[in-house]
Amino acid sequence: MIYFTSDQHFGHTNIIKYCNRPFDYSYEGTLKCDEFIREKYCSIVNPDDIVFFLGDVALFKNEEQERISTLIRSLPGQKILIKGNHDHCKNQFYQSCGFLDVCYYLQFGDFFICHYPLTGEEEVNRRVVELIKLYKESGCTTLIHGHTHDKSPPSEEGIRRTNVCVDNTQTDFSPVKVDGIPEKEIEAYFSNLIDNN
16 A cells, blocks of 8 residues: 655654644653554554655654654654655664655656645745746646645645645544555655665
């Protein structure tokens, strides 16, 4: 199976308040939130499944690095990270957490996959400007994204958007499948990753 998820924000206490997650706004609440999301994930994903994380997987203090690394490694599946605005660690850190690939976007058929919803509001960010340009050049009409948490921007300019954030009520804090995704292309990409690792 192929799944998509985004914006776990493991280790990030402020996300509890920002997204009204049902946990105490404290370090203990953060630990419970992290474990809750881990359990939801593990109840769906099997070791052979492919899972795309669309950014902001964790935001943590240096002293939490080992705990966060252990947590991410405990998540089953063949994991790929599409970096978001809070993924500040070097790629080697994410690879040590079990991500097979770390990049800023991917394209499969008509689907463009990145952290951002690519709305005009984000054009102040240089990376987003580059992604918007790449999206327009790709000929894609479908965007799978994170970043907006429990808010889904409307489709505009012919873009069909799917918000896979854990805070989106449609995901229920869990990875989700996306209809119509070209599975054969993804399997070929994945096979190529395995061959090169």
